[in-house]
Amino acid sequence: MTSFHRSRQRLTLALTAVSSLVIAACDKITPNSTLTPHSEFGRAIDGLWRETLVLGTIVFVLVELALIFVIFRFRRRDGSAQPKHVHGNTTLEITWTLIPAVILAFIAVPTVRTIFETQAKAKSSALQVEVIGHQWWWEFRYPQYGVVTANELYLPVGRTASFALKTQDVLHSFWIPELAGKRDLITNRTNYLWFTPESSYVWNGFCAEYCGDSHGYMHFRVFTVAPAQFDAWIASQKSPPAFGGGGAGPAGGAETATARPTLPLHAVPSTPTPAGLAVATASGDAARGADLYKRSMCIACHAVQGVSAGNIGPNLTHVGSRTTIAGSIYPNDAHHLMLWIKNAPLMKPGSIMPALGAGQFDRKTGMTVAAGGLTDQQIADLAAYLLALK
Amino acid sequence: MATAALDSHALAAHHYSSTGLDNKKIGIWAFIGSECLFFASLISTYLIYKGHSITGPYPHEACNPPACATPLKAILNIPVTSMSTFVLLMSSLFMVLAHSAVVRGDRKYSKIWLAGTALAGATFLGFQAFEFTSFVHEGLKITTNLFGSSFFVLTGFHGAHVTAGVIWLITLLFIDMKRGLGPRDAINVDICALYWHFVDVVWIAIFTLVYLIK
Amino acid sequence: MAADHTPGASDTHPDAHVDAHGVTHGEHPHHPDWATYKWVALILTVITVGEVWIYYTPFKENRLFVPTLLFMSAFKFATVVMFYMHLKYDSKIFRVLFVGPLIIAMIALVSLLFLFGHLALKTG
């Protein structure tokens, strides 16, 4: 921290010299830095950034030095004579019109080149991913594999991933700072973006276009993994969910399930839960939960392969295999799941998912969940079931 | 702009002017310049959305099932619009005649041509009212599709400008009747005329871009 | 940048005071008259008829149709502005006030059409 702090102070003194220091410090302290790219796209951008930084810094230093010099050299001292009235100097003025023009040419040329490089068509061998923005969560589809998931994206290292970006409602913007620049998700349009992840890690992704109440709560996670791991993940995602269609005990996907990765600190959501929202900690029973789920209103919005086909909310077929929920703002554990089910709008401003716990007040609709609301026990069972959906 | 129009009258009477031009006239030209951007935005929008409506009716093409539940014929009525266009063009002629009459101090003709211009403007509005109602009957409302929205708002705003112009003309006519307009009022008629002609040229553009070009 | 020239547009007429009628001297008095006006009206009518006429001829399918129409309406536009709005005879300040914005408006319109993937002319 302190080394970082010192570096900042020097930074304000001499931008260039220190920018490298910051970069050195980044991996530890700044997990979402755009200055430590991990894809060819990221590096292309970084190249341009460094160039503009250097040129910009030169301009900055020259202008400020000149300013400081003038301030000290020409301050009025008593008895200093009336200055000579100069009205201009054509040669000078032409010079300082041309020099910036030249500097800009040095920025413009690589800029245009990079524009065309990075906006070329993606390799046909690329992994196709469909990204669909929703208020306020992300849907990821892998058409080549028939896999649908939410808020957690798996990418094989070394294989180009090509994204088709769409939105269900308003504008959003798809941003993984360490991997690539932004692309907006535009209503009634499809945008494209591709890059090749170069190292395996867990990255944070954000929505970067203001999209309403919970724009600030629309994150996602990206797991760049070894190809073998990726295949395993695909397999487990394709497998039928636990409690199959019939709910005959924890059969199904369980055995193919990949162990949930443990997250680095920066990927663990720290969002505090709303004060006053709690569940009498009854340990839930997955089987009962599975049974309840079929009859609950959840099915109106959520899909669980072979059980329900709702498509308003995230697909829950393998929700248990995810590390975070609700736009990656809460860890995926019984506690948070229960609170979420009990009163989502309290957990996430404006959430489309209504409050479902009995007696809960729904800030969105302004109504209290009366009869048919879920008891804490039922909620615990549902949570247990969802966690079992590995 | 009418605001600006008579405002500086007294000022001009004794204030120095750097260009020898009249404040009001400079003002109206600045206003017209700004109106160019206003109508450019409206026209751009119309053209951008042209052919992007997902349901009929459409300006130039008929729309038959299954594309449209009920068969819809092409909306625009060129003959009628040509008529109204002609009327508006003529109104511009009347306007210049009214102006020169006022400059000449010819009370009789100033009234006649002012009235004529206002009448022509009113006729144009009549045509537009007819056009709009018949469109609604043929199933094109402002809420129907992109074409409906952009068409009615573009032509509607033009119509609003014509209305304002007619009111302005009637006001002048009224003054003419009350105390008569003479050379000293020429400038006030002139700026009204400039506004009126501008509304006319805007229609010249709309007529081609919206009605004639597919 | 010593030389201080004075753009004509701004040339002041120190003696261009304004009389009580608010009508200014120094303003170019020459205005077109009925003779001009009736010709202008005639031309406008003829062109309009022409526009509508070709709309009903097979020429409509010709790819010169749109450019022709645009040219004709541009011509009408210019005629009205120059003669009815007597921009042709008036102070060049007015010309600047009108043509400047018109150019910006045109550029904006055309570039918008390109940005939305309509070639400027063949819209729809």
Place this chain on the structure above:
Amino acid sequence: MATTVAPPRHAPAPPKYERGVWSWLATVDHKKIGQLYLYSALGFFLIGGIEALIIRAQLYGPDGRLVSAETYNMLFTMHGTTMIFMVVMPLSAAFFNYLVPLQVGARDVAFPRLNAFSYWVFISGSLFMNVSWFIHAAPNGGWFGYAPLTTRAYSPGVNIDFWLIGLQILGVSSLAAGFNFIVTIVNMRAPGMHLMRMPIFTWAAFITQFLIVLAFPIITVAVTFLMLDRFFGTNFYTVAAGADPLLWQHLFWLFGHPEVYILILPAFGLVSEVLPTFSRKPLFGYPVMVYSIILIAFLGFGVWAHHMFAVGMGPIADSIFSITTMLIAIPTGVKIFNWLGTMWGGSLRFTTAMLFAIGLVGLFTIGGISGIMHSSVPADLQQTDSYFIVAHFHYVLFGGSMMGLFAGIYYYFPKITGRMLSEELGKAHFWITFVGMNLTFFPMHFLGLHGMPRRISSYNANQGWDLDNHIATIGAFILAFGTLFFVVNMIRSRRSGAIAGNDPWGAPSIEWSLPSPPPDYNYATLPQITSRYPLWDRKAPHLTAEVPHSARGDKQSTIRVAGSAVATAEYGTDLQDDLAVVSFPSAHELGIPMPTPTIKPLLASLGLSVAFSGLIYREKELELIAKMQPATHHVSIAIMLLGGAIFVTALYNWLLTPLEPEH
């Protein structure tokens, strides 16, 4: 002077308009209106600033819980809207109003009543938008309100309605003022004041007016579309009807980028007045300064899509807009360098005004350079919608516009009030602001580069953003502290500041030949302008002898000043009793006809605002319609008709009464 005397066609204004609150409500004097703009805008600056302070407090640490996400969204929307439309624009308008007629040597603006109208429309629009706070329904769509988020489908409720209606009203104000000043500057310049002799601030004002009258029609159209969509169900931005959200973005930014130059050019103009005075040296390369203003304004219309690099316009459009954007750096650079050239070889006196002016030169450059970094499209894909952008535009807006405007306030306060602002408090204000400003906004560069998106109501821990946010928040409160010095200074000095005298700074332009504050008719007789720096010609002819345009055989300028002669004291200290002795003849004694004060512009603006605000009730009716009940009441229509009636009556009344009692 007019000789034809007609009998007065209307009774002169009631005497109550002469003094007290009425004298403000009914004023048509550009100097009074200028002050109204000044103090209103400063009031809104405090409001916008307090909003900013809440934002910063919320973001001080991770997972801030000071305000709810919903409130936060209202805060940044209103903060941005307020600062741009209710602070910087009206502050500039304050100087247009107060200075332009003085600088061009006119008695008033071309259309004094239209001018009053502009102010009252501005104030009612601003108040209207802020009223929404009291029902906790402040606008929440961001200051550029992207569709479709701002359409009814995704933003039911009145928040966005308040924003749209407010913007529409404010637009009317800016447009009306725009035409007024164009005419004033074209046609009311004193004898001998060629365009190339105009004070540089007047030039900046002149070009800014063109930006206004050409950019505002576009936003008017865009906003009208959205209003029609929300209130009457049209489809301009209706997703279901196949609308293209980029239509709003293009129209908005086609206005939005010229708008940012509307925000900076007046500040540039003020700085170009301050630097020469305190360098005792004419502006370096005046003609080039003029041309660069014009060029910046023109290019400003060709770069709008640089706000949309992430929407996928395709490589060709991206490249074009990238390059046009870079071009703007050239004329802007020329200005920076010419300012340096102005100070070079001068004898600089560091008054507070000078400090703020130099602050602009130093700080705007930083914001400009980050702007150039955005203009490189791929790089911008990382920067856009991150705090790096927030850093950019606060460096140009606070470090540029606000610094320039503060310089202007310290420089012209003596002319406006006749009293000096305290230099001690002023210097404290500057230095605290300077430190606070950099502490607040410099770390935002790192926040952006380290991946912090903008417009987020809170952020998780361990993202590496905590330290920079701490610093930024502390900086913001330092800024607030500094601003308090300014508030105190303004209040105290109005009453007890040192007497200024005509020309406390030894400035070159003619407004300084007038007593402070100037008489209502400004100039007893119109000045005859013979050079760019008339007062310097008078005081130090030997220096200005070489000024090319006064060497053209023109006779020395003859500026007659009512009351005392031109005072050239540095601080007005030896003029303590100046205000007392300056007793200049009234307009009446001099036989100068002055516009009659009238309340009609105020009434007209009220009518206009009422008419617009009626729309708010439309929302309730829509709810009923949505509930399948026919709208039982039509309050909205009623209110709009009422407002319309008031407007039209007031307007006709105003138009048909001559500006001045005939004499």
